Amino acid sequence: MKISNPVLRGFDADPSMIRVGDTYYIANSTFEWFPGVRLHESTDLVHWKLLPSPLQSTELIDMRGNPASGGVWAPDLSYADGKFWLVYSDIKVVNGAFKDGINYLTCADQITGPWSTPIRLNGVGFDASLFHDDDGRKYLVQQTWDHREYHHAFNGITLTEFDTAMMKLKPETARTLWRGDEVKLIEGPHLYKKDGLYYLFAAEGGTVWTHREVVARSNSLEALSFEASPGNPFISNFDTPNSYLQKQGHGALVDTPSGEWYYASLCARPWHHATESATDPRGWCTLGRETSIQKVEWDEEGWPYVVGGHGGTRYVEAPVDAIVPDNAEDPALPRHIHDDFMSPTLDLEWNTLRVPFSKCMGEVGQGKLRLIGEGSLCNTFDLSLVARRWQAFNFDATTSVSFNPSTYQAMAGLTHYYNDQHWSWVYVTWDEERSCRIIEVAQNDRNHLTTYLRENAVVVPEHVQRIGLRTKVRTQTYTYEYSFDEGATWHEIPIVLDAKILSDDYVNETYGGFFTGAFVGLAAVDYSGYETVAEFTDFDYQEFEDAA
Structure with missing residues (x-):
């Protein structure tokens, strides 16, 4: 059985993928569209079922008057302490020097809710995610926004400890983990821990043809302690202009019960008119940014890489322990x-x-x-x-x-x-x-x-x-x-x-x-x-x- 990419067709961007037991979940951005945050579940990474969205009321998010493409940017779904945690934004400004985005946290015992009254976290930057360390401590990891015209607007990845007793951030603990490389526009961070090392996955290059995902790691969460992978970019289509999938980058990593690894990424599929070049520009993505899944392995030095090359592939081997749902239909068939x-x-x-x-x-x-x-x-x-x-x-x-x-x-x-x-x-x-x-x-x-x-x-x-x-x-x-x-x-x-x-x-x-x-x-x-x-x-x- 193979995964056929994209697994989520049509405007399902910025995937945050997790596994709870034998079930996988993906949360996607919804921007100004309501309800907020799109959720899917799967037991085989091939067949995905749409679930009720968590942000169903104006108590959880009120976007009235928001500009186009404001609202919910890159929600982060995680599971710890027997419950689901969802971090999401409400971005009030799109063009110009400011974003005026507030990040919120809501929790639920079940993926279908009910979801708790949101906690206001901060407005330091967007694409915030929650990292649950194995010592019980929790941290908010986020892109950091700088409005000053004499600085680059994307000012690195900030880590801030979250006080679970008070259910609020501890701003005095904030520090910059990594500033990315010369490609700039670093965003969409997710932290993982494997074999005692912290791995930071982040997007760069903007969510256009130059988009990519990069990886850095450290043995601590100290400021600026992360080193970049020599294999970067982890995933990108900038140098694969003829690939079926384009713009791959921003996403999340997950392991299977049997120890395989997969990465969910946003992607796009451009088309072009007969009178236009297929590569410059690469075309028009009317279906928006979709979700693809690529298989991941780890090299002898402990760095992750995409099987088949950093351009990814259209068809990917499904997990060996995949549980195919009863009466499953080919998800690639026309609806x-x-x-x-x-x-x-x-x-x-x-x-x-x-x-x-x-x-x-x-x-x-x-x-x-x-x-x-x-x-x-x-x-x-x-x-x-x-x-x-x-x-x-x-x-x-x-x-x-x-x-x-x-x-x-x-x-x-x-x-x-x-x-x-x-x-x-x-x-x-x-x-x-x-x-x-x-x-x-x-x-x-x-x-x-x-x-x-x-x-x-x-x-x-x-x-x-x-x-x-x-x-x-x-x-x-x-x-x-x-x-x-x-x-x-x-x-x-x-x-x-x-x-x-x-x-x-x-x-x-x-x-x-x-x-x-x-x-x-x-x-x-x-x-x-x-x-x-x-x-x-x-x-x-x-x-x-x-x-x-």
Whole structure:
């Protein structure tokens, strides 16, 4: 049996992987998307099951108003003293000299919760992780942020002891363990102890094509006592531009019950247009940063290395002691997911922005998702949108909506969304000149809005109550369609949109927060303030390729 990378497809970045008994867990960043922190479990490192997220309420995290790609950066999951420990951030600033991020700690006896009221730790830097030493002492390990323009912003890795009696940090114990090397941008630290030595794993180079993971070690936790591995980088794709996986780096190490070792890393899979180079730049990652797993061994000098070379491989031998779940399906097969909205709660794959789905946004159940029109898709405070990740390069997504607006300021439909500056949608709205409902397509590209159909907008017949909307994503481009007869006949709207606008790499050209990925979802807008309701009766997501 082999691990097929990426094991988590579509925007599952910054993996923190642990093992408890014979079960592995991965926690991933969610940034401004709610609920906070994405969790998966596995018993074989091949098949992964999505679990309820730990940050389900605004008591645990309130991101209302957070900028795009703020919020939860690189959560750290650990297990000690018979319970799970979760360290996570809430980053309030993305661009500029500051981050204004606060790190929090919450605990739970079970991975499914309930999770405790969060403890505020510090704001020294992001990517904080908790190290449990074998003498019972605990330490927070984190990237250190320096706002001063005459210093490098990434000021090494700081270690601070955590007082378990008072459940607070001891700032007087803070010291710099390691500053990394000339590549800079050192972040994402995790500490491990093996054979009496402390091993520090950290990312460098930024989470782009130059991204990499490096290793250093020491026989103590004294300041600046760590030496770099002569085999660095531990993992990187900077010098493997033709590899299937790119951007590998930031991640976590785990051992198996039988003593094998594996490393979970973020990764990305770029595509490029036929008119573009495949290496400069390397392309567009519309699925965002995903999670891969590589096998690790240790050399005679006690340094870890990735089996097959530091570029990693697409297929990796699974653990010899893997426990394959009953009725396990090939996780690389295309997914087909249908939601008829019968449940009174949203499926785990659905996400909202910054705050939980609530009565202010609408309600779900009994075959309907009712969304109350709020702010525009540019709004970072009040927005009625539910969405799920793109998890394949080729897929169709279909819905049907009943919507009766009385103003052009009210809109509802099917959207592809990266952030508040980069999105498009097909939507139903009101045309006051023709006194009828119409279907329109619009795109927001770097906050420049283009409405495509205008006088050629599709008129919705008066007798039609439910309007079918469909999108077809085909790696480089995507289109929208509509139906007036319950999906029996579909009409393609002759607008072909470039998918690269929904990629990390495109967003990175003009904005510092490029850490998520493309989503497809349902939205209702009514910035007139009259709260026009849209009623969605189904959603279908069908992939058309082996995207693993």
